[in-house]
Amino acid sequence: MYIQFWVYFIYDKRLHEKEMVGLTYAMIGTWRMAYEGLAKALTDLQNGGSSNDAVETAIKEVEDYPFFKSVGYGGLPNAQGLVEMDSAFMDGDTFAIGAVAGISDIKNPISVARKLSHEHFNSFLVGTGATQYAMANAFEARNMLTERARKIWAKRLREISEKNLSPYDGHDTVGVISLDQNNSMAVGTSTSGLFMKKPGRTGDSALSGNGFYVDSEIGGAAATGLGEDLMKGCLSYEIVRLMGTGLTPQQACDQAVYPFVDKLKQRYGKAGEFSLVALNNQGEWGIATNVEFTFAVGTEKQETQVYMANPGPQHTTLIKPVSREWLTAYAKRIKAPID
Amino acid sequence: MYIQFWVYFIYDKRLHEKEMVGLTYAMIGTWRMAYEGLAKALTDLQNGGSSNDAVETAIKEVEDYPFFKSVGYGGLPNAQGLVEMDSAFMDGDTFAIGAVAGISDIKNPISVARKLSHEHFNSFLVGTGATQYAMANAFEARNMLTERARKIWAKRLREISEKNLSPYDGHDTVGVISLDQNNSMAVGTSTSGLFMKKPGRTGDSALSGNGFYVDSEIGGAAATGLGEDLMKGCLSYEIVRLMGTGLTPQQACDQAVYPFVDKLKQRYGKAGEFSLVALNNQGEWGIATNVEFTFAVGTEKQETQVYMANPGPQHTTLIKPVSREWLTAYAKRIKAPID
Structure with missing residues (x-):
C-alpha cells in the first residue's frame, strides 16, 4: 500500500511538471468592478509578474x-x-x-x-x-x-x-x-x-475557506454575497477541494454551490445571495451564482472581459459577455446624482 | 441520473430514521478543562435537554x-x-x-x-x-x-x-x-x-469550518491549537465532510488532519500545534492531534471521562484515559503560586 502510493505520487509529479511546460497566466475577479484592476494586473502577469x-x-x-x-x-x-x-x-x-x-x-x-x-x-x-x-x-x-x-x-x-x-x-x-x-x-x-x-x-x-481559498497545486475560489449565509457552507474551500478531485472549475462551482443553496433553504428556511468564482492552475475558470452576477476574466488567450452569470436549469450556470449597452448604463448608474 | 440520485436519497433517509430510533446523547470537549462543564451538561441531555x-x-x-x-x-x-x-x-x-x-x-x-x-x-x-x-x-x-x-x-x-x-x-x-x-x-x-x-x-x-462545524445529519468537529495555521486547512469542515462520506469520526480525524499537517510542513515549512475533536450523530467520537492533548467525553453508555491523545504511527491517534495521578498534578499545577 505504501509503495503503491509512492509510485502514484512520482507519476503525478512528473505529469504535473510536464503540464507546467505550457506556462500560462490568468485572473478572475468578482463583479464588473474588478475589470480595470484585472486588466492592469494581467499586463504585469504577461511580463512575468507574480500572482x-x-x-x-x-x-x-x-x-x-x-x-x-x-x-x-x-x-x-x-x-x-x-x-x-x-x-x-x-x-x-x-x-x-x-x-x-x-x-x-x-x-x-x-x-x-x-x-x-x-x-x-x-x-x-x-x-x-x-x-x-x-x-x-x-x-x-x-x-x-x-x-x-x-x-x-x-x-x-x-x-x-x-x-x-x-x-x-x-x-x-x-x-x-x-x-x-x-x-x-x-x-x-x-x-x-x-x-x-x-x-x-x-x-x-x-x-x-468561506470568502476565499487557494492551493497552487489545484486552484482557487472566492465568494461574494451575504457573508452570514456563505459562512454556513465553506464553499470556497469545497470548490477548491472538488477541483482537486479532477473536476473543472465550472463543474466544481456547480456541484459545490447549488446543492448547498438547496440544503440551506431546506434547513435554515432561506438562502441569501451567493456568487462564487473559481480558477484552476491551468487557467480554466468557473462560476456559480443564485442571482444575476457580473465578473471579469482575463487569460493568456483571452483579453480581459466582463461577463454576466445567472443560475441556469438543473444546477448549472448561464454565462454570456455583457453588452456594450449594459456597460454604458453601469458607468452612468454608479455616478448618477444622489437626491 | 436524476432518478438514481433521488432513489438513493429516499433509501438513505429511511435508514437514517431507523437509526434514529435508538435515541442517544453524547458530548465531547477539548482539553481537561471541558470535564466539569460536560458532566453538568450531560445530565441535562440525559433529562431530554437540547444540544x-x-x-x-x-x-x-x-x-x-x-x-x-x-x-x-x-x-x-x-x-x-x-x-x-x-x-x-x-x-x-x-x-x-x-x-x-x-x-x-x-x-x-x-x-x-x-x-x-x-x-x-x-x-x-x-x-x-x-x-x-x-x-x-x-x-x-x-x-x-x-x-x-x-x-x-x-x-x-x-x-x-x-x-x-x-x-x-x-x-x-x-x-x-x-x-x-x-x-x-x-x-x-x-x-x-x-x-x-x-x-x-x-x-x-x-x-x-476552521474552529468548528456541525451538521446534525452527519456530526460535528472543533479545533484547538495555533489558529493561524488551523485556518490554512479548514479542518473542522473537512472532518464533517469526511464523516458524511461514511467514515467514523476517528477515521475522518486521522484522514483530514495528519495529511494536512504533512502538507503544511512541506508547503509552509512548519506546522503549529493542532488538535481536533469530532462527534457523529450516533454518539461515536474521534480525535487527531500532533501534540499531547487531553479531552473529555461522555455518552449515554459511558460516564464523562478525561482522556489523553497523542499522535501515533502512520497517521493514527493513540488514546488512553488519563491517570488519577495526572489529574491530581493538573489540579495542583493550575493553582500553583506565580512567583
Missing part, C-alpha cells in the same frame, strides 16, 4: 476608485456612518494567510492583509487592533467615507424610518484569483461589507 | 472558572494586558452561526455568540462593536483579568525582555460538540486566544 503582486495590484485599483460603493474608498458605511472594511490575502504556494476585519481609516486594506500574511503569529487582526497595526506599520491613512457615500447613507436612513425598509442591502466583495507563469496562485478579497451593518459586523470575506 | 443548551452550559462553566488560563475569566491577556476573547456557536439543524472576535469585558462570550446565531444579518461581530452589542443587550459585564492572570502576564513580559523568549505561548480553545436525544447537534468554542497576542488578533475559533 501575489497581481492580486494586490488588482484589488488596490478597486479599493481606490471612489464610485464602487462596496469596497474601499467610497464604500458604504455602517449604521453609525463609519466605513469598516474586511480584507484577506492568501498565498497558494504556502497557504500563508493574512486578514483584517472591521478595519477603518486605511486606504488599502488588501495591502495590510498581504503584509500580515508574512506573520506566523497575529496574522488576522480585527477592529481597532487592525487599524492600529496598519497605522503603526506606516500604511496610508484615509477617511474612506466620500461625500457621495455619506449622502447614500443619509438617504437610506430616511427611507428606513419613513418606509420601514430593512436596513441591510448591498454586500459586494471584490474577490480576485490569480495564476502566474510560475504556476503560483494567490487570492485576495476586500469589502466594506453589508451596508448599514452594526458596528463590528463582519462577513465571510476575511474567513478562510 | 444548543448543553453547549452553552458546558462552555459557560469553563468560561467562569478562574483557573483555566486560556478561556473566559482568568484567561491570559494580550500584549497590552487586556483579555480579548473569541467565541462561536453553531446549530447543526439549521447551520445558524453566531460569533464574536476580540470581545472584552463580557462574562460569557459563548452566550453572546449563541444569541447572535439567531440573527440573519450581523451575526458575526468583532472588536468594540462586539463588546458594545453585548452591553446593549444586557449581557453581564466583568473585568476578565484575574490577579493571577495579571501576574503571569507581568512575569512573561519580564522573561521576554530578559531571556529574549518568543512572546507567544498557549492557545487552548474549549470546543464542545453535543448530540441530544432528538438527534440535534450543536458546537461551540470559546478562548482568550494566543497569550501576549497583538491587540485585535484572532485565530480559528470564531471562523466557521
